[in-house]
Amino acid sequence: MQHEGEEVHIDTEEVSGGDKDRSLVRMVVIGTVLAIGLLSAVWITGAVRFDQAHPEAEATTAGP
Known part of the structure; x- marks a missing residue:
């Protein structure tokens, strides 16, 4: 650290702690x-395993 009048000059190594x-x-x-890879894998495998041929069958079995 160097003092030049009222200014203080600090080099980058000193600021970053080396x-x-x-x-x-x-x-x-x-x-x-x-x-991102893990979440994508979960999303893709869930989409592949979802029965897209009969999406209404899953909605009716859920019940209230």
């Missing part, structure tokens, strides 16, 4: 991709 690792960014991106 941590330039992108592991947190990678973890968030990988987690988001995995979550």
Whole structure:
């Protein structure tokens, strides 16, 4: 940290605490991709297993 009159100049390494690792960014991106993949797999397998030939049959069996 350098003082020049009333101004304080701080370099980027000092501000970031010396941590330039992108592991947190990678973890968030990988987690988001995995979550999207898992939710898509659940959605697709549910849509495939749903009986589309007789959709009214499922609605009538539910009952009040």
